[in-house]
Amino acid sequence: MRYLKFVLIILLIFPEMSMAQTPDGNEILRKIDENTSAKNMIVTSTMVIHGRRTSRSMTAKSWIQGTEQSFTEYLSPPREAGTKMLKLEDELWMYSPQTDRTIRIAGHMLRQSVMGSDLSYEDMMEDPKLENMYTATVTGEDTLNGRNCWVLELTAKDDDIVYHSRKIWVDKERMIALKENRYAKSGKLLKTAEITEVMRQSGRWYPKNMIFKDALSEGKGTAYKIDSIEFNADIPDYIFTKASLRR
Amino acid sequence: MNWFLFLGLIRDRSRSLFPILVIIVGVFVTVLGHSWFKGAVGDIIDTNARLYTGHVKVMTRAYEKESDQAPNDLALLNIDALTQQLRSEYPEMQWTPRISFGGLLDIPDENGETRSQGPTFGMAIDLLHPESGEIDRLNLRDALVQGRLPENSDEILISNEFANKLDVGVGEDATLISSTMYGGMAMYNFHIVGTVDFGIAAMDRSSIIADITGAQTALNMDNAAGELLGFFKDAKFHQEEAQHFAAGFNSQYENNDDEFAPTMLTLGQQNDLGSIMELMNYFSSIGVGIFVFVMSIVLWNTGLMGNLRRYGEVGVRLAIGEDKGHIYRTMISESVMIGIAGSVIGTALGLTLAYYLQNHGLDISSMMSSSTMLMPNVIKANVTTTTWYIGFFPGVLASTVGAMFAGVGIYKRETAQLFKELEVQ
Numbered sequence: 001m002r003y004l005k006f007v008l009i010i011l012l013i014f015p016e017m018s019m020a021q022t023p024d025g026n027e028i029l030r031k032i033d034e035n036t037s038a039k040n041m042i043v044t045s046t047m048v049i050h051g052r053r054t055s056r057s058m059t060a061k062s063w064i065q066g067t068e069q070s071f072t073e074y075l076s077p078p079r080e081a082g083t084k085m086l087k088l089e090d091e092l093w094m095y096s097p098q099t100d101r102t103i104r105i106a107g108h109m110l111r112q113s114v115m116g117s118d119l120s121y122e123d124m125m126e127d128p129k130l131e132n133m134y135t136a137t138v139t140g141e142d143t144l145n146g147r148n149c150w151v152l153e154l155t156a157k158d159d160d161i162v163y164h165s166r167k168i169w170v171d172k173e174r175m176i177a178l179k180e181n182r183y184a185k186s187g188k189l190l191k192t193a194e195i196t197e198v199m200r201q202s203g204r205w206y207p208k209n210m211i212f213k214d215a216l217s218e219g220k221g222t223a224y225k226i227d228s229i230e231f232n233a234d235i236p237d238y239i240f241t242k243a244s245l246r247r
Numbered sequence: 248m249n250w251f252l253f254l255g256l257i258r259d260r261s262r263s264l265f266p267i268l269v270i271i272v273g274v275f276v277t278v279l280g281h282s283w284f285k286g287a288v289g290d291i292i293d294t295n296a297r298l299y300t301g302h303v304k305v306m307t308r309a310y311e312k313e314s315d316q317a318p319n320d321l322a323l324l325n326i327d328a329l330t331q332q333l334r335s336e337y338p339e340m341q342w343t344p345r346i347s348f349g350g351l352l353d354i355p356d357e358n359g360e361t362r363s364q365g366p367t368f369g370m371a372i373d374l375l376h377p378e379s380g381e382i383d384r385l386n387l388r389d390a391l392v393q394g395r396l397p398e399n400s401d402e403i404l405i406s407n408e409f410a411n412k413l414d415v416g417v418g419e420d421a422t423l424i425s426s427t428m429y430g431g432m433a434m435y436n437f438h439i440v441g442t443v444d445f446g447i448a449a450m451d452r453s454s455i456i457a458d459i460t461g462a463q464t465a466l467n468m469d470n471a472a473g474e475l476l477g478f479f480k481d482a483k484f485h486q487e488e489a490q491h492f493a494a495g496f497n498s499q500y501e502n503n504d505d506e507f508a509p510t511m512l513t514l515g516q517q518n519d520l521g522s523i524m525e526l527m528n529y530f531s532s533i534g535v536g537i538f539v540f541v542m543s544i545v546l547w548n549t550g551l552m553g554n555l556r557r558y559g560e561v562g563v564r565l566a567i568g569e570d571k572g573h574i575y576r577t578m579i580s581e582s583v584m585i586g587i588a589g590s591v592i593g594t595a596l597g598l599t600l601a602y603y604l605q606n607h608g609l610d611i612s613s614m615m616s617s618s619t620m621l622m623p624n625v626i627k628a629n630v631t632t633t634t635w636y637i638g639f640f641p642g643v644l645a646s647t648v649g650a651m652f653a654g655v656g657i658y659k660r661e662t663a664q665l666f667k668e669l670e671v672q
């Protein structure tokens with residue numbers, strides 16, 4: 001009893017002590033963004049799409065400049081090899097060598113799946129910095145795959161953001177989101193993402209293996225693996241032009 | 248006696264005119280309503296059968312569950328062998344593959360970049376083999392507004408409205424962006440050879456029609472199709488036979504747990520068309536029942552008013568010794584004559600307008616502009632043998648039942664009171 005009184009008195013005198021261990025949600029978002037975004041990067045990745053009938057694998061190389069520009073070329077399988085995508089601010093262009101056409105992906109098409117995966121073009125178009133899109137509140141703590149995590153609830157700052165809210169589990173030590181649930185404005189779960197392996201690269205923690213799942217489809221999800229990543233690489237400007245799609 | 252009553256009705260028009268008018272209106276509405284309803288439902292069912300459901304349809308079980316999304320990743324494989332099997336097991340039917348697909352249709356400018364684009368709903372049918380009957384089934388020759396029908400697998404038809412929206416014409420290229428059967432990205436160049444007006448708002452908005460082999464190439468669906476449709480060779484839906492075929496076919500796969508095993512559905516099991524057909528049958532009976540009931544009440548009331556007016560006449564007839572039953576029977580005979588006359592005129596008028604609507608139809612396109620239902624823009628009536636008599640008997644019956652109710656008052660007249668009543672009058 002005496003001990004309980006002591007604790008109560010301490011809490012009354014120093015109320016901030018009870019909150020001291022809980023960092024600000026927006027501060028956590030800022031640290032996540034520091035980990036995952038860079039001035040530019042070159043990524044080679046493999047995507048394994050698990051359909052209901054078959055699974056198929058495709059590889060791609062992406063050149064990413066800041067938050068506004070990215071260029072991706074699919075390297076395999078043969079049917080998709082040579083297909084290229086260019087994101088310039090809020091515009092997305094696609095080139096297919098089979099048709100020799102450069103097509104702008106817009107409107108209704110942005111909601112479609114990218115190459116049959118559980119990711120949509122809208123997902124690709126998102127600002128990679130969570131801090132720019134959401135305000136965050138720490139709602140609790142959890143343990144995920146043996147890692148201690150903060151549980152954050154994110155609410156979109158603007159109505160035009162694809163996912164109105166998100167719930168993320170952030171590794172307390174590495175400041176990387178290990179699990180994510182993305183919701184519509186109605187509260188319906190739309191997509192989940194889980195990082196199954198992280199890697200240490202250029203002094204930062206970065207996802208290596210992820211599984212994305214469209215909660216509205218019956219597929220088995222899409223595994224995304226980063227084969228190699230190079231931060232702050234030297235990327236020539238011509239890469240981010242429409243002319244480079246046909247090169 | 249009946250001639251005498253008939254002359255009475257002719258000479259004293261106030262006795263017959265209003266009841267006849269009531270019956271004419273009632274019978275006219277019944278005849279027209281029946282033919283219109285039968286025509287409208289028949290048109291909807293026929294349109295759905297030709298465009299979407301077939302008389303029976305074979306899909307994989309997985310595809311069937313999500314068929315509204317046209318999930319081509321769950322399509323039927325090895326359709327050549329399956330079609331052969333169906334043709335040998337059900338020679339009464341014509342079998343044809345179909346692929347439905349969604350995507351984006353992109354029109355290039357002179358540099359090969361996007362000039363215009365829009366979401367599209369595509370239907371791939373066997374266009375290149377006339378024996379498939381698909382061109383006639385979809386009435387494509389009549390629907391053609393400009394250009395010609397496809398003669399090669401990479402040629403497509405586009406709905407005229409969609410072509411105007413995209414500002415594209417015959418002779419130009421269009422790129423389809425969609426998903427392959429394996430989930431990959433499908434981009435394929437088609438050549439537009441014609442524009443069509445389907446006369447169905449949901450199709451006219453954004454449809455393209457491609458040949459099945461062209462779509463199979465574009466969507467990486469070699470020897471695969473979303474659906475295999477079966478049509479009776481006389482082009483009419485035979486429900487019992489279709490149900491028998493479906494039950495027999497599905498029993499072959501009863502012990503197969505594979506979600507990609509084929510399953511056969513009848514027209515009635517798709518798009519709630521079975522409920523519509525059942526409703527149509529019920530509706531005819533319910534409509535006639537309501538008509539008899541309402542008309543009986545109206546004519547009862549008319550009879551009561553007539554009896555009031557003929558109060559003195561009935562009193563005199565009773566006073567001179569005419570039997571109450573005889574008076575009651577003569578009034579019923581009069582009502583039968585009125586019923587027959589009203590029903591004949593009402594049926595004739597109803598049939599005249601019904602035949603007109605059967606030939607010319609009624610354009611409801613302005614009401615269907617935002618509809619997603621597969622409904623023709625012009626709804627036509629359908630005059631059947633039933634239409635000829637459906638209003639006649641209820642018309643006679645309502646008139647007779649009305650007179651029977653109203654005439655009951657005759658039996659309540661007391662002979663002892665008659666002279667007193669007559670003095671008052």
